[in-house]
Amino acid sequence: xxxxxVIKILTENxxxxxxxxxxxxxxxxxxENHPSAENIVDYIRLNFPHVPFGxxxxxxxxxxxxxxxxxxxxxxGIIRYDSVKKxxxxxxxxxxxxxxxxxxxxxxxxxxxxxxKKKIPNFTIKDYKLQIVGKFKV
Amino acid sequence: xxxxxVIKILTENxxxxxxxxxxxxxxxxxxENHPSAENIVDYIRLNFPHVPFGxxxxxxxxxxxxxxxxxxxxxxGIIRYDSVKKxxxxxxxxxxxxxxxxxxxxxxxxxxxxxxKKKIPNFTIKDYKLQIVGKFKV
DNA sequence: CCCCATTAGAGAATGATTCTCTTTTGATAT
DNA sequence: ATATCAAAAGAGAATCATTCTCTAATGGGG
Ligand SMILES: [Mn+2]
Ligand SMILES: [Mn+2]
Ligand SMILES: [Zn+2]
Ligand SMILES: [Zn+2]
Numbered sequence: 001x002x003x004x005x006v007i008k009i010l011t012e013n014x015x016x017x018x019x020x021x022x023x024x025x026x027x028x029x030x031x032e033n034h035p036s037a038e039n040i041v042d043y044i045r046l047n048f049p050h051v052p053f054g055x056x057x058x059x060x061x062x063x064x065x066x067x068x069x070x071x072x073x074x075x076x077g078i079i080r081y082d083s084v085k086k087x088x089x090x091x092x093x094x095x096x097x098x099x100x101x102x103x104x105x106x107x108x109x110x111x112x113x114x115x116x117k118k119k120i121p122n123f124t125i126k127d128y129k130l131q132i133v134g135k136f137k138v
Numbered sequence: 139x140x141x142x143x144v145i146k147i148l149t150e151n152x153x154x155x156x157x158x159x160x161x162x163x164x165x166x167x168x169x170e171n172h173p174s175a176e177n178i179v180d181y182i183r184l185n186f187p188h189v190p191f192g193x194x195x196x197x198x199x200x201x202x203x204x205x206x207x208x209x210x211x212x213x214x215g216i217i218r219y220d221s222v223k224k225x226x227x228x229x230x231x232x233x234x235x236x237x238x239x240x241x242x243x244x245x246x247x248x249x250x251x252x253x254x255k256k257k258i259p260n261f262t263i264k265d266y267k268l269q270i271v272g273k274f275k276v
Numbered sequence: 277c278c279c280c281a282t283t284a285g286a287g288a289a290t291g292a293t294t295c296t297c298t299t300t301t302g303a304t305a306t
Numbered sequence: 307a308t309a310t311c312a313a314a315a316g317a318g319a320a321t322c323a324t325t326c327t328c329t330a331a332t333g334g335g336g
Binding site for chain 3: 016017018036037038053054057058077078079
């Protein structure tokens with residue numbers, strides 16, 4: 001089972017391993033979709049038909065607290081989630097809610113070098129992401 | 139009165155000039171804050187104590203439709219608004235809701251050149267913004 | 277000044293998220 | 307293995323930003 005990695009992440013972060021947490025983290029890591037809470041609940045209910053939204057939200061908050069996952073910025077008031085992996089950017093569909101990862105090592109290098117040289121006055125950078133809006137052709 | 143520019147924008151976009159619309163657009167263009175609907179209502183009520191939220195939301199939607207303003211991406215489920223001006227990026231405070239504009243012509247050029255050369259497969263770029271998360275020192 | 281489409285106003289409805297309280301559970305120590 | 311207890315899940319209400327529906331007002335062309 002692919003639970004292995006998930007369980008490892010939970011224990012490393014001093015989070016009790018529970019079936020619900022394993023399920024939530026599996027969903028987020030499995031989907032490349034940046035799922036909403038509703039998406040996550042839909043998936044989990046395939047196995048746990050009665051998981052309440054409140055439980056999922058609490059689990060998500062715990063993961064965010066530990067920085068196992070992050071929230072994805074959106075502009076429609078619905079929160080989306082992303083497992084933390086190697087640095088990447090996001091492609092946003094103009095006319096749907098589709099959001100996909102965009103990995104580009106050259107771009108990462110470019111930005112890293114840029115901000116190494118050029119400091120922003122009165123601001124300490126922790127992280128940055130490019131949000132690219134447009135249309136998917138597929 | 140600084141209404142002049144606001145009225146010009148409204149008429150250019152075939153939007154009837156009403157006091158409420160003038161007020162909303164003045165607030166968004168005046169504040170560098172990327173205000174939420176609530177922020178906007180708070181300001182407008184200084185002059186129009188009874189403007190309903192529904193009216194403000196409808197005005198905001200009309201402006202977005204005409205691309206006079208844009209929504210700002212956030213990760214807490216509260217929508218923020220930004221008047222459309224020359225291309226810029228955003229600085230997000232890690233521990234508060236502060237969001238500020240970041241103008242950097244060199245960065246704009248850098249990204250423009252990068253994407254001129256490197257196309258993203260199966261995706262047509264319409265716009266992009268760098269979201270920079272960190273701490274303000276002031 | 278009239279007319280009418282457009283806009284504002286009022287207020288209910290929706291729906292995502294949070295909160296509060298109770299019950300269950302998982303890990304640890306006996 | 308069993309008892310213990312803090313942590314987590316479950317249940318359901320509450321919150322609150324946003325949307326919707328309906329009615330009244332209004333601005334701008336004729
Ligand atoms: Mn669903
Ligand atoms: Mn307020
Ligand atoms: Zn991502
Ligand atoms: Zn801005």
